[in-house]
Amino acid sequence: MFGGPWELVIVALIALLLFGKRLPEVARSVGKGLSEFKKGINDVQDEVNDATYS
Template identity: 45%
Template sequence: MLPSLGPTELIVIAIVGIVLFGKRLPEVGKSLGKAVVSFKDGLRGITDEIDQPTPATSKVRETRTGGSAPRFE
């Protein structure tokens, strides 16, 4: 497990980020934000696909529950 970050570590990370990226730091933050949003949208699309039944699976469910299956007497 990773230990939690304290205030000292966060300050060091912020200083290193400012030194490395300088004036480009807002651009880097914006691109990271867009990447996170697109990742979440992709996950949401996958979960929506999983949750929605396809016509083939709904037809199988219908026949299993006695919907429109032919009956032989």
């Protein structure tokens, strides 16, 4: 995804400049979104497994 560590550093600096004080809030929102997405994926997998093995 990234060509090297410097690209990752540059992306982190840009994020810091753009979000600044809101960075913890943005990170928390992203974490919650990913958590809900994973939960949704697991629910769908459970439904498919239940339908397949029932």
